Amino acid sequence: MNLKTFAGGLHPPDNKKWSADKPIELCPLPEELIIPAAQHIGAPAEICVAVGDTVKKGQMIAQAKGFVSVPIHASTSGEVIAIEPRLHPMGRPLPAVVIKPDGQDQWDDSLKPNDPEQLDSETLKSLIRDAGIVGMGGATFPTHVKLSPPEGKTIDTLILNGVECEPYLTADHRLMLEQSERLIDGIRILRKILGVKDTIIGIEANKPDAIEHLNKECAPHQIQIQPLKVQYPQGAEKQLIDACTSRQVPSGGLPMDCGVVVQNVGTCAAISDAVRLGRPLVERVATVTGPGIKEPKNLLVAVGTPLQHLVDQCGGLNGEPAKIIMGGPMMGQAQLSLEVPAIRGTSGLLIFREPDLQVRPAGPCIRCGRCVSVCPIHLQPTTIAAYARLDLIDEAEHYNALDCIECGCCTYICPAALPLVQSIRHAKGGIMAKRRKL
Amino acid sequence: MENQLYLSSSPHIHSGETTDKVMRLVIYALLPATLLSIYFFGLPALSVLLICTLGCPVFEALACKLRKQPLTLVDGSAALTGILLAMNLPPSCPWWIALFGAAVAILVGKQVYGGLGYNPFNPALVARVVLLISFPVQMTSWTAPAPLGSGIDAVTSATPLGEVKTAVMLTGKLPELATSGFGHYFTGDMAGCLGEVSAIALLLGGLFLLYKKVITWHIPVSFIGTVLAIGGIFWLVDPGRYPSPLFHLLTGGLLLGAFFMATDMVTSPVTYRGMLIFGCGCGLLTVLIRLFGGYPEGVSFAILLMNACTPLIDRYTRPKLYGQVESLKAEG
Numbered sequence A: 001m002n003l004k005t006f007a008g009g010l011h012p013p014d015n016k017k018w019s020a021d022k023p024i025e026l027c028p029l030p031e032e033l034i035i036p037a038a039q040h041i042g043a044p045a046e047i048c049v050a051v052g053d054t055v056k057k058g059q060m061i062a063q064a065k066g067f068v069s070v071p072i073h074a075s076t077s078g079e080v081i082a083i084e085p086r087l088h089p090m091g092r093p094l095p096a097v098v099i100k101p102d103g104q105d106q107w108d109d110s111l112k113p114n115d116p117e118q119l120d121s122e123t124l125k126s127l128i129r130d131a132g133i134v135g136m137g138g139a140t141f142p143t144h145v146k147l148s149p150p151e152g153k154t155i156d157t158l159i160l161n162g163v164e165c166e167p168y169l170t171a172d173h174r175l176m177l178e179q180s181e182r183l184i185d186g187i188r189i190l191r192k193i194l195g196v197k198d199t200i201i202g203i204e205a206n207k208p209d210a211i212e213h214l215n216k217e218c219a220p221h222q223i224q225i226q227p228l229k230v231q232y233p234q235g236a237e238k239q240l241i242d243a244c245t246s247r248q249v250p251s252g253g254l255p256m257d258c259g260v261v262v263q264n265v266g267t268c269a270a271i272s273d274a275v276r277l278g279r280p281l282v283e284r285v286a287t288v289t290g291p292g293i294k295e296p297k298n299l300l301v302a303v304g305t306p307l308q309h310l311v312d313q314c315g316g317l318n319g320e321p322a323k324i325i326m327g328g329p330m331m332g333q334a335q336l337s338l339e340v341p342a343i344r345g346t347s348g349l350l351i352f353r354e355p356d357l358q359v360r361p362a363g364p365c366i367r368c369g370r371c372v373s374v375c376p377i378h379l380q381p382t383t384i385a386a387y388a389r390l391d392l393i394d395e396a397e398h399y400n401a402l403d404c405i406e407c408g409c410c411t412y413i414c415p416a417a418l419p420l421v422q423s424i425r426h427a428k429g430g431i432m433a434k435r436r437k438l
Numbered sequence B: 001m002e003n004q005l006y007l008s009s010s011p012h013i014h015s016g017e018t019t020d021k022v023m024r025l026v027i028y029a030l031l032p033a034t035l036l037s038i039y040f041f042g043l044p045a046l047s048v049l050l051i052c053t054l055g056c057p058v059f060e061a062l063a064c065k066l067r068k069q070p071l072t073l074v075d076g077s078a079a080l081t082g083i084l085l086a087m088n089l090p091p092s093c094p095w096w097i098a099l100f101g102a103a104v105a106i107l108v109g110k111q112v113y114g115g116l117g118y119n120p121f122n123p124a125l126v127a128r129v130v131l132l133i134s135f136p137v138q139m140t141s142w143t144a145p146a147p148l149g150s151g152i153d154a155v156t157s158a159t160p161l162g163e164v165k166t167a168v169m170l171t172g173k174l175p176e177l178a179t180s181g182f183g184h185y186f187t188g189d190m191a192g193c194l195g196e197v198s199a200i201a202l203l204l205g206g207l208f209l210l211y212k213k214v215i216t217w218h219i220p221v222s223f224i225g226t227v228l229a230i231g232g233i234f235w236l237v238d239p240g241r242y243p244s245p246l247f248h249l250l251t252g253g254l255l256l257g258a259f260f261m262a263t264d265m266v267t268s269p270v271t272y273r274g275m276l277i278f279g280c281g282c283g284l285l286t287v288l289i290r291l292f293g294g295y296p297e298g299v300s301f302a303i304l305l306m307n308a309c310t311p312l313i314d315r316y317t318r319p320k321l322y323g324q325v326e327s328l329k330a331e332g
Helices: A121-130 A171-178 A178-194 A208-221 A237-245 A265-277 A308-315 A372-374 A381-389 A395-396 A409-413 A418-438 B019-040 B045-064 B077-087 B095-106 B124-132 B162-172 B182-187 B199-211 B218-237 B243-251 B254-261 B271-293 B299-316
Strands: A033-036 A060-063 A078-088 A093-101 A156-163 A200-204 A224-228 A260-264 A284-289 A297-302 A323-326 A349-352 B142-146 B153-158
Touching: A033 A078, A033 B299, A060 A093, A093 A395, A121 A265, A156 A178, A156 A237, A156 A265, A171 A178, A171 A208, A171 A265, A171 A284, A178 A260, A178 A265, A200 A208, A208 A224, A237 A260, A260 A265, A260 A372, A260 B124, A260 B142, A260 B218, A265 A284, A284 A308, A297 A308, A308 A349, A349 B077, A349 B095, A372 A381, A381 A395, A381 A409, A381 A418, A395 A418, A409 A418, B019 B045, B019 B077, B019 B199, B019 B254, B045 B077, B045 B095, B077 B095, B077 B124, B124 B299, B182 B243, B199 B254, B218 B243, B218 B254, B218 B271, B243 B254, B254 B271, B254 B299, B271 B299
Parallel strands: A156 A200, A156 A260, A200 A224, A284 A349
Antiparallel strands: A033 A093, A078 A093, A284 A297, A323 A349, B142 B153
């Protein structure tokens, strides 16, 4: 097999075996759904329902504000019982619509199927926007924006991200195995919008079953399956583009600056629903796993389901949790509580117990250079971090701190246990604050 | 439950690599050479080793106390410095010189700069050079190997490199030992510092470090490669006056320096390109000092001089940023 990859990165133990063979299971609805108005990068949506309203599944409950924004929809039918700030995955209370399900799970009648063949690119894009589609790999950037390159930018390649390089997560893996028709339909819609022929699905070699399955399914559709060497962070846009096409996104630029659009496979499947069925993004596949979970699973989760409910569906907690992570262990976000809801960008819920975390104090940098050799952007993390610790923001900027993609490889590998990527984040914040002042 | 949750930001997992693991692996890698030096030089070697390996941590503890810093002995770096220092001393060196060397290595070579990670020069080499300049007689009195149990008393002898230097200066010609008897050098049956003696034991340790990924090939290969290349050129020009590359390789501290001293992470560049430049510089300086300098052996001076260049090398070998090729547009 011809395995491609990128320069740098590393290969942490993937720990996917716990859930890789578990078929996607429908997660029953919880007592109440907590649906935040902010589930994407860009302006939060504006809530447009009131307490006491009855809503149908797929009905808009918050409207998009501006171009880089998407509407939010009810994930089931029921009654709006509260509109109030609730604890958000971002770590603080943010406005949310709380829905008590009526048990009917009835779709909104006004949602009508469409035939993508009959629609033009602009209509397709507005359908995608109205369905609230965002990048489901975790970044949650509004998809219609990515599909709207400005004048003069030509897109010639569409890359589907089936890499799932984060350890533990298997949601995309299962989706590729079980829902390839949705995926392929989504690809055809995306190709129509972008007017591209070259389509590559990048999949790491640790998912041979998905590679084989999609090779078979995609053969009639001129979609190339590109097996990739297992290497984190291959699922990061820039690294995936490099691995699949040997092109590089210019520093400070976007994938479209090198003629590429990248979409996560889950997003692509959601696009098929949005167009063909007219159904908005109200549910997604998430992997509930980690040593702190009794029975790891891949669940089809309604947006707004509290994490506690997901844990309950997976046999409960295994021991005392010490860290609750939304997303993967390399780039996911630590959570304050299991009351937080799963949102559109929730690719997984990972629970560690105390002994699973290797907490130890940071020592001095011994200049071993490992962070330099693993950095996929080819930065000198230890140098930037040292400047950041001294608040020497200009120097950190000179060492290209802003190009850091925060993959965490440097911190992962550091023998001195230095919080390198954390310090670089601090420097990035300082640089952005300085630029705003100018 | 909520009170006991960790909220630190990503990444949430770690490779398990630790500084003390790195140090421990280097110590393991030095074991074959250490044991062989005890075998060849007997009790004097053992005592030098013990004084340095125990002395360095004692001075480290003392310095930590004076600086009101937490004890850093657990990281093993002081013990490693001790072993490396011992490897750089002649077995016959008096106990007080070894002890003084340990003090210099830890206090002057390392702690005055702020301890582990902050020293610009390799501490063991700083100590060796201080001792070489301060106690030239004791530091250049060598004994021929007297293997354990052989019943031979220590016999004064010169190192192969020393004999070459003297012979070339006096007669302008290489002595016989520079052209034959290489088998001795390979196993370590010759006079020299503890760590200069056995090529095979040092190679074994070096390969172990490469295999364990503690070091990369860049510094040892460029260092040794440059010595072989430059040494080889001189040898081809005048084989009667200049020793062969193999002689350069197997005698003196080249293998110890290339695998264990120049690769000291704190004092060498962090980029691969930087490491290559660093290694080539070490190699070039080593040959020049050996052939034309006042001292028979140049490895220590070469590494220390290149240590001084490390910040500069790091500055000029920054890796090419991802996406820098087409960034003209973005810069405008």
